[in-house]
């Protein structure tokens with residue numbers, strides 16, 4: 001046992017799902033390696049989004065259902081750092097909190113998962129009328145556009161719950177779309193049938209997908225100093241560019257905006273950011289791409305901003321306005 005510092009334990013908060021706890025354990029291991037003399041505690045709590053597993057995400061309206069319960073505990077000092085999936089974090093945080101660190105991102109790709117026992121190996125091989133389980137309008141709108149032979153049904157719950165719903169012999173689903181890294185992190189990669197991308201299946205991933213975010217109390221220099229070594233430069237710049245794009249388009253996780261980003265050179269100087277905005281029925285889509293030199297956060301933010309403007313100019317604003325005007329009232 002390492003010599004302890006006498007300092008109080010660092011309290012790490014996260015959602016109470018297997019995936020969230022695995023993620024928080026990974027962060028804890030990283031922090032323990034940096035600060036062997038500190039102790040760390042994980043507090044996994046049920047948040048609003050876990051308690052209501054039936055309402056379609058699209059109908060929630062509020063963007064903070066995964067984060068606000070944890071932020072409350074952060075602000076009152078019951079937690080010191082919260083580990084989120086970056087894609088579940090709204091682009092605007094409470095004034096009292098800050099997104100302090102983005103660690104090295106995993107693969108951001110979505111994947112197709114086919115019901116156990118069915119022979120299909122790709123989106124293209126799915127039969128007419130196959131039912132895709134997804135609660136993400138980003139996924140369903142993109143799929144409707146390119147694969148009009150598919151049907152869609154809402155599926156909610158954590159990864160294991162969704163997999164059980166998919167595999168239920170009496171269930172309605174043929175397949176579902178999930179983020180590949182979520183399955184990989186909890187040892188379910190054998191269930192990934194096909195990796196998807198804009199070039200493979202025609203699916204752009206969500207902003208921030210595959211990345212974690214460490215949130216702290218604003219101005220908590222001590223915790224910031226502790227967690228800062230976990231930050232990854234490339235992942236941070238890429239994710240901040242994607243998030244600025246989203247912020248400019250005023251899209252939460254429940255609007256059909258998909259992105260992809262790649263460094264065009266090995267050293268990571270020129271970033272290509274691509275994005276799609278699709279109408280809910282998949283009939284209209286605007287797709288744009290932009291490459292710029294990015295070596296500072298300001299430049300990443302500027303790239304996101306410019307691509308958003310380019311998308312709006314090409315018609316994305318009209319698509320998003322229509323979606324926002326028709327959004328069901330929160331009940």
Ligand SMILES: NCc1[nH]cc(CCC(=O)O)c1CC(=O)O
Pocket residue numbers: 085086087088177178179180181182208209210211
């Ligand atoms: N929307 C739920 C959510 N939030 C983060 C992940 C997995 C981790 C990630 O994609 O970053 C998932 C599940 C999924 O979309 O498959």
